[in-house]
Amino acid sequence: MRHAHTVAQVREAEAALLARLPEGALMQRAAHGLAHAVLELLGTAYGRRVLLLVGPGDNGGDALYAGAVLARRGVAVDAWPLADRVHPEGLAALRRAGGRTVDGVRTRPDVVVDGIVGIGGRPGLRPDAQAALAALAGVPLVAVDVPSGVDVDTGELDGPHVAADLTVTFGTLKVAHLVDPAAHASGTVHLVDLGLDLPEAPVEALQPEDVARLLPRPSQDAQKYVRGVVGVRAGSAQYPGAALLSVAGASTGLCGMVRYVGPAAVADRVRQAHPEVVGAGRVQAWVVGSGGGEDAGAELARALEDGVPTVVDADALAHVAGTLPATTVLTPHAGELAAMLDAERAAVEAAPLAHARRAAAAYGCVVLLKGRHTLVATPAGRVRVTTTGVPWLATAGAGDVLGGLVGALLAAGLDAFDAASVGSWLHGAAATLASAGGPLVAGQVAPAVADAVRGLPDP
The missing domain is CATH 3.40.50.10260 (YjeF N-terminal domain)
Incomplete structure (x- = not known):
């Protein structure tokens, strides 16, 4: 550390x-x-x-x-x-x-x-x-x-x-x-x-040895349900790609199973791209909001009703009101956080630490403020900074993958602070590997997570 x-x-x-x-x-x-x-x-x-x-x-x-x-x-x-x-x-x-x-x-x-x-x-x-x-x-x-x-x-x-x-x-x-x-x-x-x-x-700021120590690893007698099931409520007819990217982040092997709940046409595309993903059922964590459009508020409400840890991203952030369970992770970028705090985006970018802490205290949960150095803040003011990643990671859909990663780690048993900070670290490390010094698109990040994990030192 x-x-x-x-x-x-x-x-x-x-x-x-x-x-x-x-x-x-x-x-x-x-x-x-x-x-x-x-x-x-x-x-x-x-x-x-x-x-x-x-x-x-x-x-x-x-x-x-x-x-x-x-x-x-x-x-x-x-x-x-x-x-x-x-x-x-x-x-x-x-x-x-x-x-x-x-x-x-x-x-x-x-x-x-x-x-x-x-x-x-x-x-x-x-x-x-x-x-x-x-x-x-x-x-x-x-x-x-x-x-x-x-x-x-x-x-x-x-x-x-x-x-x-x-x-x-x-x-x-x-x-x-x-x-x-x-x-x-x-x-x-x-x-x-x-x-x-x-x-x-x-x-x-987490270092590789910290991530290796925190990362949930399957035991010798593990089975998929014990390793955790994450559900994804993302995507819409207008933004089907967001569902694919969010599911890709969740379906990197960090937990035992991924369930997708969304429009039938989008679900078909998800199953074609990720045949290991199944439909509705019990989950240990939810990921909600990426590309959700006008249905994002309703999907967020349904996820919160389950009482399990939840990642709230993108369109669902606009429907957050009042204090949330401490097991929740909000994943805004500066513009989204500015809207949530009734502030100017420039003010958030000029003082990201103060605004991340303010949001975590206001909503009573972990806030992951995306940026060049992503901040993960708790309501008590504790903060972890992500220093992995490359400038090429500033690309459309990268946040959708990140939300899926964090959700998988929640389902696997990490608490909200660890899941958000470990997920952000792995997201940046995977992007660095996928980039190899050149451009990349969001779809290249999730397949590189396995290599990022393999590159960690022994825990």
Whole structure:
């Protein structure tokens, strides 16, 4: 599991560790980790140039001490102070190692290090920092701890900010590293372990070993009913393809049986494409809404009457009202969630974490907010972020497949939070395999789920 902590949690853990370490030891650990990451990016030290953009706090000190390490390795290091006073000991260390201070871009560097503000900074950047970054546009940029100017605890952006190619963070991930739009501004994130003793994280991201541990697997004496039966109420005469894609996601072998309930003409097409799928009967979970059209509200009501875990997607989301059972998973995209919360889509996209949590609390169930980094939120505010997937997955029908996957995992016995987060992870991993670096359509995702599962480590 990758854990993302808040600024307050990090500060408390750092204070506890500092009390046990010699003065300056923690900053030296961070600086050496940062320097090694920059060296790896450079490829070689000699003949390379690095420019440090240095602010007034410890973040700037990390950059200066890292610059000293780089200078001793043979890198030409300049520091551009963007404050009247920068970390004095760090600056002295840089000068002793052969680095120098500058007041602008004298020679275009190979890498820029953003040490302007750290996790204690406010969103946005001062004009002098904006001007410095503009003068260095196009140069690979490494952010120290977080990209300067982002909101660390929410992942939101409010004004100018650094867009990093690489962020080197210390001790733990921060929320801004996982949650968009700030996660997008973080680029690739490299974590330097500082040995912090941290509490439970409010935001986390599953890793392959977590998915392998959570994934329901059949026992030696398993039979189809014990493995779980998922029912799909999706599709219509107008949108028959949605039923096929939703059933495809459900019928990936993650549970024991799939039942389809829908218009007769659509059911015929489903059986032709998926001969293993059967008709109405008892289920352990429902998937409702994809392509349901004007019948989606009635189908949702029928599914909820069964009292089993239910995935509510697409057209059915417009018929959600009031608190739902805690076993329910809502799967909106930003536009659908905006309608459900009477908000603007732009507001949801600017603050997805806040809106996902708000929706989960309002409806009393798990909310899966689809996006580049999909968020899965509980009513209590716990969140998992999906970091698998490729941009090619932004294609029509992909969400229908995802709903089926989540429903199958509910039927197989996972709770709503685990089913939604594991299903989202597998959906992204399968799309990555199916894409193989190129375009894909939604129908290619479900057949790749088996390969995604086979690629997991042993649980």
